[in-house]
Amino acid sequence: MSSEGVFVEGAPDDNHPEVRQLTRSQRRVLGVLVEKAFTTPDYYPLTLKALTSGCNQKSNRDPISNYTEDAVAETCDALREMGLIAVVHTESGRTERYRHYMRKRFTFSEPQLAIITELLLRGRQQLGELRSRASRMVPIQNMEQLRSELGGLLEQGFIQASGQLERRGVEVDHTFYLPNEGRELAAMPEEAAPATTAPAPATQPATQPATQPAAAPTPPAAAATAPLPPDVSERLASIERLCEELRREKLSMAEEIETINTRLEELASSVDDLRRDLGA
CATH class of the missing domain: 1.10.10.10 (Winged helix-like DNA-binding domain superfamily/Winged helix DNA-binding domain)
Structure with a gap:
């Protein structure tokens, strides 16, 4: 498929079977392609170098990986056969780039x-x-x-x-x-029902010494669930809002760092391509 000097190799068709299982490397490569298409559209589709860097980046990844470009290229070949990604060739015929086809293969919003x-x-x-x-x-x-x-x-x-x-x-x-x-999620335990206290015997057993001190009374259950004072509740709510803001700021900073790294990688790739074209 070509348009304006761009040829896409490996575009999906109706012959590809449904995909329900992916290897760890396939999940990482596919996830990176979709993420970068959303977050750094100016540098998408991705070169192999940028895709490898995205797979191995330290933020927003678990576990941290150390894939080589050869390993990523091999994974891309497998994903192409599944109709999940394709190779984009530009008119200049320089570096190949990769794009995903998740929207064509799945009905996700x-x-x-x-x-x-x-x-x-x-x-x-x-x-x-x-x-x-x-x-x-x-x-x-x-x-x-x-x-x-x-x-x-x-x-x-x-x-x-x-x-x-x-x-x-x-x-x-x-x-x-x-x-x-074996990554099935274990079900969370059901919330325990409140325990019922057995009624105290009407009379003291005959075998119990008369001098034995009486057991301390059980505190009422309501005391354990008493509502917090208004000022404490407000402080907790304020702390929760602050934590949420800090998490969002951290995510935003991580995204900015990813964007900078991607741009640097793309710039380095463009310089390499230019050197090859000039015979340097």
């Missing part, structure tokens, strides 16, 4: 694509973390929207959850793992 991408890059996460990180790519306004998008992915079987999405502390993860990886 844009927020769902960002969510899947974040899970491919970092694995299991709690909902608050996932929303902050996926919002780097596509705005997710609130937790209600996140749960709605996750619900659609859950129904299609592309994610798994450790419990009901409305529960506090629930974790979610993608389901593209290989069978031998």
Whole structure:
């Protein structure tokens, strides 16, 4: 397929089977391509050098990897055969570039694509973390929207959850793992029901010494769940808001650093291409 001097090699067609499993390197390469398409569109599609650097970057990746360009190129070949990515050849015929075809192979909404991408890059996460990180790519306004998008992915079987999405502390993860990886999320334990205290006997047992001191009375259950004073609640809410702002600032700084690194890599690649063209 060509347009304005650009040829795309390996574009998907209807003959490619459904994809439900990916190796670790395939998940990383595919996640990087989608992430960079969202966050650094001016430098997308990616050269092999930029793609390798994106796979090995220290921020927004878990686990940290150290792939070689040869290993990334081999992974790209496998993803091309699956119809998930393609090679873009420009009219100049210089460096090959890679692009993804996730939108053609899956029916994800844009927020769902960002969510899947974040899970491919970092694995299991709690909902608050996932929303902050996926919002780097596509705005997710609130937790209600996140749960709605996750619900659609859950129904299609592309994610798994450790419990009901409305529960506090629930974790979610993608389901593209290989069978031998064993990454199923364990269900969260159900909240324990309040224990009932057995009624005290009406009379003291005859074998108990008369001088034995009486047991201390059990404090009422209401005392353990007494509401916090208003000033303490306000302070906690203020601290939570501050922590959320700091997390967002950290994510924003990490994104800026990624953008700078990508631009430097692209500049270095362009210089290398220019040297080859000039015979230097």
